[in-house]
Amino acid sequence: MLKGYLKIIRPANSVAAGLAVLLGVIIATGTIPPASLPLIAVVFLVTAAGNVINDYCDSEIDAINRPERPIPSGAVTKKGALVYSVILFAAGIAICLLPFVNPLCLAFAIINSAILVLYAKTFKGMPLIGNICVSYLAASIFLFGGAFAGIEGLMQNTVIAAITFFAMLSRELLKDAEDMEGDRAGGAKTLPMIIGVPKTGKLCLVLAIAGIIISLLPLIKFWGPCYLILIAVADAIILFAVAKGARAADSKALIDSKATTILKTGMFLATAFMLISALLF
Incomplete structure (x- = not known):
């Protein structure tokens, strides 16, 4: 069961997304301040949550096309996946409440979490809209990293x-x-x-x-x-x-x-x- 909960977050992709935020921090500040390191966890957790909610919404399709995935294979229950995604989203957003994290980062975490849920439920099946969501989410990792340094870092x-x-x-x-x-x-x-x-x-x-x-x-x-x-x-x-x-x-x-x-x-x-x-x- 633990293996299923690990697999469903697509750890490699989530880790890569988490590390990418440091590029945004470097572009904004020229260095990697120790206080910026929690941003890696934020992006990892929110990305992981997005992967889980995506599999939750696609469980019926995956039962036919991708039966080896955690939910259709029985490694993770639908209810378990839903609860898991909520916990991951909440944990990622909660880190942004730390006193040394810029409030702009909190705004990005909340907005991106909402987009990930809407994408999984609705936008994925809409021509162009789904593509725009994916492209924005990829680009926003850099904005999120820059936001650590405030508006100026965001603009950079x-x-x-x-x-x-x-x-x-x-x-x-x-x-x-x-x-x-x-x-x-x-x-x-x-x-x-x-x-x-x-x-x-x-x-x-x-x-x-x-x-x-x-x-x-x-x-x-x-x-x-x-x-x-x-x-x-x-x-x-x-x-x-x-x-x-x-x-x-x-x-x-x-x-x-x-x-x-x-x-x-x-x-x-x-x-x-x-x-x-x-x-x-």
Whole structure:
């Protein structure tokens, strides 16, 4: 039973999300203050809670498609999963009540917890809205880390958050376009199924360009020649990826283009280069 409760939180993903918040702290402050370390636990717990509530809401579908998952396999009961998610959400939010944690962090923890619940219950099945939720939640990890240092720290992380949001949204939509046939067979309804692969690719190109433009604006304290040279490399890879996606006529062509894999590389480099620039500054 304990194994089931561990598996359902997807520990690897939750730990990765927790550690990612430190990037936001570094970009905001140039260092990792000891008082910021509890933020790792907050993101871990809220992410874990989101994974649990997601499995709770998908339990009937998983009973058919993913019977090995904790709830359909019987390792975790539905009621147990619901209680578990509430405890995890509450624990994550409670840490934000510590006196040395900025109230902005508490606001993010509450809002993101609500979005995770709404996503699992409703938004996941809505074309584009579900993609926006996933992209925001990924980007908000940096905003949360920046919020530790107050409004100024939050603003320092808007650039990496914007790059993450637009690149992630582009990737999410391209992946939906790749999986269109399987999603149709499974009864899902995604944006590419409504507007088609070519229009989806062009939309992703526009979204990525928006992120690239924001990345080049003088909005951060370490904006300068070094940052611009580094971020230009990541931007070029992101643009190359979405341009390949925009040229795809159908799902097969999109898969063959490897656009989503290249885009993921560009996103990773953008994050790494932002971190390097912040540390050099």
